Amino acid sequence: DVKVTQSSRYLVKRTGEKVFLECVQDMDHENMFWYRQDPGLGLRLIYFSYDVKMKEKGDIPEGYSVSREKKERFSLILESASTNQTSMYLCASTPGGGGAGETQYFGPGTRLLVL
Amino acid sequence: AQSVTQPDIHITVSEGASLELRCNYSYGATPYLFWYVQSPGQGLQLLLKYFSGDTLVQGIKGFEAEFKRSQSSFNLRKPSVHWSDAAEYFCAVGTASGGSYIPTFGRGTSLIVHP
Numbered sequence A: 001d002v003k004v005t006q007s008s009r010y011l012v013k014r015t016g017e018k019v020f021l022e023c024v025q026d027m028d029h030e031n032m033f034w035y036r037q038d039p040g041l042g043l044r045l046i047y048f049s050y051d052v053k054m055k056e057k058g059d060i061p062e063g064y065s066v067s068r069e070k071k072e073r074f075s076l077i078l079e080s081a082s083t084n085q086t087s088m089y090l091c092a093s094t095p096g097g098g099g100a101g102e103t104q105y106f107g108p109g110t111r112l113l114v115l
Numbered sequence B: 001a002q003s004v005t006q007p008d009i010h011i012t013v014s015e016g017a018s019l020e021l022r023c024n025y026s027y028g029a030t031p032y033l034f035w036y037v038q039s040p041g042q043g044l045q046l047l048l049k050y051f052s053g054d055t056l057v058q059g060i061k062g063f064e065a066e067f068k069r070s071q072s073s074f075n076l077r078k079p080s081v082h083w084s085d086a087a088e089y090f091c092a093v094g095t096a097s098g099g100s101y102i103p104t105f106g107r108g109t110s111l112i113v114h115p
Helices: none
Strands: A004-006 A008-012 A019-025 A032-039 A042-049 A064-070 A073-078 A085-092 A110-114 B003-005 B008-016 B018-020 B024-025 B032-038 B043-050 B056-058 B064-068 B073-076 B087-097 B098-106 B109-114
Touching: A004 A032, A004 A085, A008 A019, A019 A032, A019 A085, A032 A064, A032 A073, A042 B024, A042 B098, A073 A085, B003 B064, B003 B087, B003 B098, B008 B018, B018 B109, B024 B073, B024 B098, B032 B064, B032 B073, B032 B098, B043 B056, B073 B087
Parallel strands: A008 A110, B008 B109
Antiparallel strands: A004 A019, A019 A073, A032 A042, A032 A085, A064 A073, A085 A110, B003 B024, B018 B073, B032 B043, B032 B087, B056 B064, B064 B073, B087 B098, B087 B109
């Protein structure tokens, strides 16, 4: 089975701190994604990556950056955390090469609280 | 651009009753269609998906969905709900845009199961 892990289930940070959220997948997937999930808003795409060192902005990239130095690892960075970034963050991956029909495999999520 | 509408924010059913969760999409051609489930505190898991062939698709956990092109709908059904089905359900559309394959998620429907 594909396994996507996220470094923390719960995280509490202070306003202005730099925050790193880590995601690792163990199935050699090409594509990786970061979403944030808020009640009533569903999943919104922050960034995605289709190859090592490649990244593309999603729908809500402001205030975030990403890093993909190795194929299996995709990091989300909050340069200066703000209270409006309190949310659930979900990482996902897809194998690549299967087009629009590929299944997304999700990690368990990181619930971030910014005080 | 594609869009997905889940008109019901919450659905409450009694255990053993039948279930139907609605999903409507907007897209010019036949898209890939997905249903994902998110149990409390967890990431999303694929229930089923459709692109072509038989318009009635069987998934895991006893769920099925029917694609109706004339109604642009992909409703999820289960004949008899179990208490463990209480979760958040997301419909998604997978399409190609500019060489990328990024799914669009609906806002989700929260299923509450009464004993």
